[in-house]
Amino acid sequence: MADQSSALLIPSAAGDAARGSALTRMKLVATGALVLAAVVFVLCKVIGDDHGAWPFVQAASEAAMVGGLADWFAVTALFRHPLGVPIPHTAIIPRKKDQIGESLGDFVQQNFLTPEVVGPRLQAAEIPRRIGEWLCAPDRPEQLAAEFGVAVAGANTVLADDDIRESIGRFADAQLRRLPAAPVVAKVLDLAVEGDQHQVLLSEGLKSLMRFLEDNRDLFRQRVAEESPEWVPSWVDGKVFNRLFASVQNFLADVAGDPDHALRKQFDQRLRDYAEALRTDPHASDRLEQWKSELLDHPAVRNALMSLWTPLKRAVLEAAVDPDSELRRVGVSVIRQTGSALSTDADLQAKCDRWLLGVMRHVLTHYAGELTGVITHTVSRWDAESTSKRLELQVGRDLQFIRINGTVVGSLVGLVIYSLSRLL
Template sequence: MRTRYIAGLSLVTMGVGFVTTLFLPEHPLVDLLKGGFEAGLVGGFADWFAVTALFRHPMGIPIPHTSLLLKNRDKLANSLISALENELLNKESISQKLKKLQLLKVAGSALVRLVGKRRNRVAALDFLQTLLAKLPLESLVPHLQSGIVSIIRKSEAQPLAEKAVAVAVQEQWDEKALDYALNQGRAWVSKPETGYMLGSIAQQKISEAKVGGIMGFAVQAFAGFMNEEKLGTMIQQLLLSGIQDLAQPGNANRGRLLAEIRHQMESVANDEDLLNRGKEWLADKAGNPQSGQFFLERMEHVRSSLVAALEKDKQGGGRKVASAVSYVIRKLQAEKEMTESAERKVLSFIVDFVEANHYRLGALLKDNLDQMNDKELVRMLEEKVGGDLQWIRVNGALCGFLIGLALTCIQWL
């Protein structure tokens, strides 16, 4: 290391200077330099001894209280681990540092900067396309079916049915369903072929009616005046008139019909046995191989649509991705309470995770130190802090030289 050479040079300079002054003639200036070099030599050598004693035995001599780092490597390792666990990675210090960072704000800003570059957006879209293309949908379908079946079988059918009935009544779905049925019935009854069919059925049933006496005569006379077309038209008019009445709000028959519909819905919602059978039927259908094929086809369709949408956006430089990210971040920043709550949760998770696992860092540090032999440990420490320690030797030589000059002056006085 360069500093080691400088430190060695300072010691050699003091030694050469001291020896040189021994051979110079007597003179006050020579005496002054001699005192300075002598003190500098002593100071430099003493500091060399102190610095060397940290790493090894000076000159290889096993002098007591030298090679301190090697003798105390276990204490050193334990001290480092203790400082790591109790001071550097304790809960309070981590919390304070993370709070100053404002993680979510920093992450949001970094994300906006990333998506601001076209190449990053395109790379993200490429990654998403690759991820979607490699999704094993065939292996996911059984898990999806299993999850659906589990949800169906674990769910309580009766509360769901009661809630569905309440929502249906509140949203007037029963009236909408009745109106839909009446409109469909009106359209069907109004067809000419329907009138002919109704007339044909009516004429056939009249002819089959076995009524005697005056009533039979009257029925036969009526049948003689009516043909299929006339009977069909008459029945159509009766049915259309009845449908029109049922379609009018406030109609008594409509009210009774709606009451009956609601009564039947409530009866179904309270029929536990029927609901359980329906639940089992749904579970069986969801777990059926044909349902699995249906799910697979739907998932394949969704995947194709997503890949196509991503490809289209990629051709445009991923602008939709940037817009979506910016929109989400703006919304999150606007919701200060939600953002602060999320920040607290993230900080709590990080702090708890580090606190629960920082012993692993200590164990890793201990393992790495144990794997290093004495030479490697000394070399590593000298590389990290040896340069600063060598300046102690330089300072010792210079300070000793100056002190020597001062002491010589004091002696003269």
């Protein structure tokens, strides 16, 4: 039984006033029938005699009063104590409110929330096709894409950037640490060697090195002079440096300009050997993993991973609110294609129906009790008196016909019984 201090009054519903008026009218009619039977009985007793039809009318009116009173008691006992007297087994609804709620929940669960009942209705609804037609309505994809942009922009106001940055950083770090580096690097090296991209990279590296040496020629010349013995003339240092510098630059130019240079072939072979070692040599793989861990532990790398969120968020927000952005165009296209497929592809509709049925069966099998528990919990929190009044508003008008029928049927049965007693 719910704590009465926390019981909830049932709020008024639309149509309660009309139901109340109809109930009052039917109560007056039923009571009027009972009063009419009583008046007839009194008249029979006062002005009637034992001759003619008077005994039959008196017997019928007497039985009508008994039937009407009995049914009045039965109907009233459902909702309250008749005349306020706490007679046992009366005021059934206020007294059994919680049990009624539990029984109602069980009834709904056993007779409505079952796969056998819900399944055919779910299939008959043709939900995938209807969703597809709704998505394909004119301007609907553009509208939904625009609403998505508004939702994304609105979500930005409640997102905690610091928490998300840390989460993305931790997620990226965990994924990179979990990903074996050796197979990935070996595959990248294989692709680079097969496409000669490593040679392009080597050429660009050699050219960059040549420019670096040329840009810092004076610095290297000064360093050679500092390292040279004091007794060596400066012009000798200059000649030696110039020749050595020119030799290095010429060598680098030869390697950069000759695709068949021996150094290039050695570079090619070294990369192939290293890729193979990463696949077969545990030591090479372990060294690469150690280097990867050291790299990920570096504060600069960790900050870089955490900073991924800011440019990503900015790009998504700008694209979401821009009607001409690629994101919006892709969104519109995806919505339109999805709607077209759902509305026309029978195989896809059948597949979606099977998925919906599977979800329905899972929900009803595991959570039907929780669904009907809403009924039980809600009824248990209702105030007993307001619950009784609300139910009486819903069904009380029809129950008044029981009183009327009791009065009428009682009179007929009384007449029949009296007639048989006179015949016998």
